[in-house]
Amino acid sequence: MTALFDEHPHLEVEPTLRELHIPSSTYYRWRQARKKPCERRRRDTELTGRIQQIHTDSGGIYGSPRVHAVLKREGVHAGRKRVERLMREAGLAGISPRRTGKGFTRRAPDADPAPDLVRRDFTADGPNRLWVTDLTMIPTGEGPLWLSAIRDAFSRRVVA
Numbered sequence: 001m002t003a004l005f006d007e008h009p010h011l012e013v014e015p016t017l018r019e020l021h022i023p024s025s026t027y028y029r030w031r032q033a034r035k036k037p038c039e040r041r042r043r044d045t046e047l048t049g050r051i052q053q054i055h056t057d058s059g060g061i062y063g064s065p066r067v068h069a070v071l072k073r074e075g076v077h078a079g080r081k082r083v084e085r086l087m088r089e090a091g092l093a094g095i096s097p098r099r100t101g102k103g104f105t106r107r108a109p110d111a112d113p114a115p116d117l118v119r120r121d122f123t124a125d126g127p128n129r130l131w132v133t134d135l136t137m138i139p140t141g142e143g144p145l146w147l148s149a150i151r152d153a154f155s156r157r158v159v160a
Contacts, residue, residue, distance in 0.1 A: 047071075047078055048086045055092050063087075063094020124154035131159060 005011060017024050037045075054070050055062055062070070064084040071078055087093065107113075124130040130153040138145045150160040 044082075044086060047076070047082075048090050050076065051083065051086055052090060052092065055087070055094075061095050063096070066094065122153050124152070127152055127154045129154060 005013060005016075013027065014024060017027055033041075050071070051067055054067050058066070064080065064087050067087065068078070068080050068083045071083065118130060122130070122132055131150050132153050133148055133150045136147045138147055149158050151157065152159050
């Protein structure tokens with residue numbers, strides 16, 4: 001509302017407010033709030049600065065749960081939803097490798113792919129003729145763990 005009068009200084013305040021059915025006290029309260037923000041807005045501004053600092057220190061990786069945890073460790077009392085809102089308003093977001101869609105493995109552009117020796121046919125005529133395997137990374141708090149299982153394509157039993 002205050003932007004209307006800022007952009008059109010020739011408009012008279014009282015008649016315009018009357019026409020829009022807005023009490024003049026509301027308009028002047030908005031005007032005052034722009035000049036002197038309330039305590040909550042001042043604290044939000046300070047907290048946003050601290051949140052931006054934590055986010056920058058993390059290399060732009062930390063999302064709201066981690067930022068909230070850091071604030072809590074520092075003794076700053078702020079709710080989780082408030083941290084989420086302030087980060088959203090500041091345009092800050094964490095990075096999750098699972099959501100990027102790129103995965104972890106990067107193939108060198110000049111590398112040749114391994115030959116497909118079974119031509120995508122994973123059936124076998126008898127036991128111990130064809131073994132297949134898969135490698136899976138499991139992220140943990142201590143770092144990645146790698147899980148691999150080797151199966152016999154005929155019996156489908158785990159060999160190793």
